[in-house]
Amino acid sequence: MTKAMTTAMTNKGDNSMPRVVTDAEVAPATYPFEIEATGLRVRAGRRMAVDGVDLALTTGVHGLLGPNGAGKTTLIRALATVLRPAGGELELLGGAGTREIRRRLGYLPQEFGFYRRFTVREFVEYMAWLKELPTADVPGAAQRAIERIGLADRADDKLKTLSGGMVRRAGIAQAIVNDPAVLLLDEPTAGLDPAQRMQFRELLRGMTDTCVVVSTHLVEDVAAACTDVVLLDAGRVVFQGAARELAAAGTDADAGDSPMERGYSAIVAMGGAR
Amino acid sequence: MTWHASPSLLRGYRTKDPTLRADAVWAVEVHLETCADCRAGLAAEVGPDPLLDQVWAALDLDHEPAPAPRRRWRWLATWATPAMVPWLATTALVTVIAFLADLVGSTSVSLALLLAPITPVAGVAAAWARGIDPAHEIVAATPRAGLYLILRRTLAVLVVLIPLLALTTWTSPVRWLLPCLVFTVATLALGGFVGVRRAAAGLLAAWSVFVVAPSLLIASPPAVLEPSALVGWAAALLLCATVVRLRADVYMRLDR
Amino acid sequence: MILRTELRRSAAPVVGVGFVVVTFALIYGLSGPWHKGTAPWNEQWTGLAQWPRSLMMFLWPLVLGAGAWQGLRDKRSHVTELLGTTPRPSWRRALPLVGAMLLAMFAGYLVVLVVGGVQVAAHASYFPTASFAVVGVMVLALAGSVLLGVGLGRLVPSPLTPPVVAILALAVQIAAQNGWPLLLTPAFNGLDITVFTTVAPAVSLSQTVWFLGIGATGFGLVVAVRARHRLVALLPVAVAAGVTLPALSGVDSVVVADPGSRELLCDKDVCVTRAHESYLTTVRAPARSALTLLRNLPDAPTSVVEIVPDEGYRPPPANVVPMFVGLDASGYPDSFLTQPADIERELVGNAVVPECRRDGSDGWEAYVGNAVARAVAVGWATGAAGPVVDDPSSWGDEYDRFERAWAAFTTLPANEQRDRVIALRAAAHDCQHNLLSILA
Numbered sequence: 026m027t028k029a030m031t032t033a034m035t036n037k038g039d040n041s042m043p044r045v046v047t048d049a050e051v052a053p054a055t056y057p058f059e060i061e062a063t064g065l066r067v068r069a070g071r072r073m074a075v076d077g078v079d080l081a082l083t084t085g086v087h088g089l090l091g092p093n094g095a096g097k098t099t100l101i102r103a104l105a106t107v108l109r110p111a112g113g114e115l116e117l118l119g120g121a122g123t124r125e126i127r128r129r130l131g132y133l134p135q136e137f138g139f140y141r142r143f144t145v146r147e148f149v150e151y152m153a154w155l156k157e158l159p160t161a162d163v164p165g166a167a168q169r170a171i172e173r174i175g176l177a178d179r180a181d182d183k184l185k186t187l188s189g190g191m192v193r194r195a196g197i198a199q200a201i202v203n204d205p206a207v208l209l210l211d212e213p214t215a216g217l218d219p220a221q222r223m224q225f226r227e228l229l230r231g232m233t234d235t236c237v238v239v240s241t242h243l244v245e246d247v248a249a250a251c252t253d254v255v256l257l258d259a260g261r262v263v264f265q266g267a268a269r270e271l272a273a274a275g276t277d278a279d280a281g282d283s284p285m286e287r288g289y290s291a292i293v294a295m296g297g298a299r
Numbered sequence: 300m301t302w303h304a305s306p307s308l309l310r311g312y313r314t315k316d317p318t319l320r321a322d323a324v325w326a327v328e329v330h331l332e333t334c335a336d337c338r339a340g341l342a343a344e345v346g347p348d349p350l351l352d353q354v355w356a357a358l359d360l361d362h363e364p365a366p367a368p369r370r371r372w373r374w375l376a377t378w379a380t381p382a383m384v385p386w387l388a389t390t391a392l393v394t395v396i397a398f399l400a401d402l403v404g405s406t407s408v409s410l411a412l413l414l415a416p417i418t419p420v421a422g423v424a425a426a427w428a429r430g431i432d433p434a435h436e437i438v439a440a441t442p443r444a445g446l447y448l449i450l451r452r453t454l455a456v457l458v459v460l461i462p463l464l465a466l467t468t469w470t471s472p473v474r475w476l477l478p479c480l481v482f483t484v485a486t487l488a489l490g491g492f493v494g495v496r497r498a499a500a501g502l503l504a505a506w507s508v509f510v511v512a513p514s515l516l517i518a519s520p521p522a523v524l525e526p527s528a529l530v531g532w533a534a535a536l537l538l539c540a541t542v543v544r545l546r547a548d549v550y551m552r553l554d555r
Numbered sequence: 556m557i558l559r560t561e562l563r564r565s566a567a568p569v570v571g572v573g574f575v576v577v578t579f580a581l582i583y584g585l586s587g588p589w590h591k592g593t594a595p596w597n598e599q600w601t602g603l604a605q606w607p608r609s610l611m612m613f614l615w616p617l618v619l620g621a622g623a624w625q626g627l628r629d630k631r632s633h634v635t636e637l638l639g640t641t642p643r644p645s646w647r648r649a650l651p652l653v654g655a656m657l658l659a660m661f662a663g664y665l666v667v668l669v670v671g672g673v674q675v676a677a678h679a680s681y682f683p684t685a686s687f688a689v690v691g692v693m694v695l696a697l698a699g700s701v702l703l704g705v706g707l708g709r710l711v712p713s714p715l716t717p718p719v720v721a722i723l724a725l726a727v728q729i730a731a732q733n734g735w736p737l738l739l740t741p742a743f744n745g746l747d748i749t750v751f752t753t754v755a756p757a758v759s760l761s762q763t764v765w766f767l768g769i770g771a772t773g774f775g776l777v778v779a780v781r782a783r784h785r786l787v788a789l790l791p792v793a794v795a796a797g798v799t800l801p802a803l804s805g806v807d808s809v810v811v812a813d814p815g816s817r818e819l820l821c822d823k824d825v826c827v828t829r830a831h832e833s834y835l836t837t838v839r840a841p842a843r844s845a846l847t848l849l850r851n852l853p854d855a856p857t858s859v860v861e862i863v864p865d866e867g868y869r870p871p872p873a874n875v876v877p878m879f880v881g882l883d884a885s886g887y888p889d890s891f892l893t894q895p896a897d898i899e900r901e902l903v904g905n906a907v908v909p910e911c912r913r914d915g916s917d918g919w920e921a922y923v924g925n926a927v928a929r930a931v932a933v934g935w936a937t938g939a940a941g942p943v944v945d946d947p948s949s950w951g952d953e954y955d956r957f958e959r960a961w962a963a964f965t966t967l968p969a970n971e972q973r974d975r976v977i978a979l980r981a982a983a984h985d986c987q988h989n990l991l992s993i994l995a
Contacts, residue, residue, distance in 0.1 A: 052335065053332050055333075106551070106552075107439045107551075108552060123548075124442040130440060132440040133437070136436070138434045139433060139437075142381055152441065154377055155442070157443055385715055389719055393718065397726055400726035400730045404729040404731070404732045410725065513585050513587075515613055516585065516612060516745075
């Protein structure tokens with residue numbers, strides 16, 4: 026749909042806020058993988074938390090699992106370009122520059138810090154400004170993002186009045202406000218009740234054009250929503266494949282209450298024996 | 300690029316015309332990957348879509364939009380984050396306290412003048428420090444993060460503090476303006492190496508012990524704030540500014 | 556055991572070590588007044604007791620800020636809720652932390668005292684008992700500052716508290732520089748520190764009560780859990796204020812003369828004060844040689860006595876040569892002379908042209924004129940080849956006047972020179988102003 030046609034459509038109603046689709050957005054991608062890492066090494070403090078990771082992630086929802094201290098958060102931070110890798114290669118969006126990557130990046134860190142006096146809408150709009158969205162588009166983008174995560178009725182309440190789960194949903198809203206091509210979520214479902222987790226999985230399933238990386242401990246979320254699972258242990262990838270392959274890797278002898286958990290324990294134990 | 304797909308080719312491509320040869324289809328596809336005009340031409344070929352018309356009709360376009368929220372508060376936040384405000388207020392308070400002390404006391408050294416150069420340091424640290432700004436990590440991952448954002452916030456600090464300093468120190472700005480700027484840029488420069496909070500604390504401690512303490516104890520104005528020392532301050536400013544400019548990409552990452 | 560943990564993990568070691576480092580950085584890094592005068596910090600017990608109190612002007616805001624930072628700890632670590640569920644009462648919980656901070660503080664101060672004390676013991680032996688009071692007040696002031704700091708940190712647990720508290724303390728210090736409000740702060744005016752005076756006992760007593768009140772309030776604020784307790788915690792400082800403010804505001808002089816330090820110890824004809832007892836060995840020989848030089852004057856001096864120039868000082872009778880150690884005749888700090896030649900020259904000058912206590916109202920001309928007259932007279936008395944000045948280069952162009960006066964003087968016949976010097980001596984004894992006119 027060209028720009029001309031969209032503008033013609035807007036004249037139907039005076040109060041609409043249609044979104045103009047630019048050519049750049051409908052242009053086909055000239056790169057195969059949104060995230061491509063070769064031998065990636067990232068330092069966290071003095072430790073080499075990510076030690077030789079090879080990744081090639083395309084559109085879809087990828088789950089990132091692993092024990093504590095495996096380097097998941099460090100890997101996510103390196104993918105979010107806030108940590109400079111100590112070695113190896115990392116190419117996002119076909120080797121675009123950092124600013125260009127960040128314009129099409131959405132990031133929700135594990136410790137989501139926010140300004141307590143801001144309302145949800147104000148915070149999302151502030152992040153939209155920081156992501157260099159055109160000023161005219163900011164209100165509309167924020168409204169869309171807030172509606173997508175289901176906080177439309179609390180949009181003008183201050184963040185400090187919201188419960189932990191709602192705050193985290195507001196964090197997801199700011200991550201998707203710029204319709205990112207790469208979405209990095211570190212523990213996004215921490216503090217969400219089961220109904221909200223199901224809504225979150227619905228949201229993930231609706232993001233078909235995005236490369237989503239979800240780092241989580243909740244194995245069921247991974248099983249339900251992710252097309253692909255990456256298992257990280259001690260800074261290396263020990264498993265990469267579909268969720269049912271992970272479930273198939275476990276036997277009854279392994280610890281766990283569900284097939285996914287058993288498969289997870291099996292793979293991690295195998296990695297630890299190395 | 301001189302070759303563009305003709306409208307007939309595009310039509311054939313769109314309708315999957317079997318008479319179109321495979322290599323022609325492939326050539327058109329490869330060309331469309333890079334040529335925005337031809338893509339627009341292809342899109343123009345597409346007529347009105349009945350599904351789209353239905354969706355437009357179903358949209359409720361006649362209700363009143365929500366009133367535009369207040370913009371001034373949000374615009375201000377792009378210059379000075381909420382995390383910076385308490386530190387700016389405290390610095391202003393400290394400056395006023397020093398001014399009052401000078402008014403009441405009658406020593407030959409002005410406490411306000413002694414503290415003037417280090418006043419912006421706390422504000423600059425609050426602009427880009429991991430522990431002080433709760434949204435630091437999330438802001439660091441945005442495209443505006445970097446030297447532009449940090450200088451913008453630093454400018455806000457200076458705009459607030461310099462007029463206040465001009466009022467509270469009894470001397471001309473010649474003495475403290477350049478040292479003020481030097482400390483601002485030095486906090487950024489040093490912060491790129493060891494983390495902004497540690498840099499700020501170190502600079503404050505060094506200034507207190509090496510300049511403020513001797514001045515107070517010997518009751519004489521410090522030599523570094525004399526007009527004759529301005530050349531040294533200018534050189535320091537140049538050095539720190541060069542360091543900040545050369546290491547500009549440090550401010551696009553997380554603070555150490 | 557908990558005390559040991561707190562000593563290692565709290566801000567206590569930082570505070571203790573920091574105190575020592577900053578104190579010695581200031582003492583050794585600056586050529587401040589604590590190296591000069593009659594009571595340098597490492598040469599007299601009086602100086603050792605009083606100079607660290609003068610340094611407190613800069614140190615106690617730091618101590619207060621450090622205490623406030625330590626007091627923030629519970630709130631910033633979000634453990635108040637957790638600790639509130641424990642059975643131990645609040646004051647019992649606070650003791651290890653407060654104890655660790657105080658121990659570190661006292662240890663730091665002890666290090667300063669020991670380092671200075673070792674040097675003083677090698678140098679002087681005069682020990683006024685009032686120094687104990689001065690040191691005691693310092694200890695209480697340190698304790699009070701630490702406690703108040705921690706209390707304020709608990710009261711307002713924001714990261715902004717330590718800098719604001721420190722600057723506020725510094726501002727109060729600056730504002731209270733003159734007059735009796737200075738007595739409410741731990742600092743001590745450096746101008747009042749001489750070996751011949753001690754702090755008035757009444758002042759020390761009032762300050763003890765005041766700092767005890769501050770310390771009690773600080774501790775009260777540390778252990779207070781509810782707002783009501785905090786109000787009760789303000790009571791000690793209010794009571795202390797009520798007692799000490801009337802007492803301190805009526806004080807007209809913080810220091811009183813110390814008679815013990817002024818007792819003269821004599822070795823036949825050379826006398827020094829008890830405070831400068833160790834100086835006797837240095838000064839004995841040059842003093843005797845000076846007396847020998849001067850024996851041809853009429854009314855020749857027979858003894859050299861160290862004199863402390865108080866208000867209204869006039870030169871002693873002609874048979875006594877006044878000697879000033881660490882001061883000049885107007886009572887300002889001066890450096891100690893150690894070379895025998897310098898001492899001899901100084902004593903001859905004091906004998907022939909004794910100085911009076913000047914208040915600076917005579918002006919530069921009279922000052923130079925007196926110095927020229929003295930230089931010429933000393934030159935004559937010692938049989939030197941020219942006018943005798945300590946440091947010719949420090950006079951710059953004015954030194955020409957010395958040489959011209961000497962040239963004019965030496966053209967006179969010998970007994971005319973002697974008469975002029977005798978007249979000069981008599982005029983100086985009467986504290987006349989324009990001595991050069993007598994000589995020329």
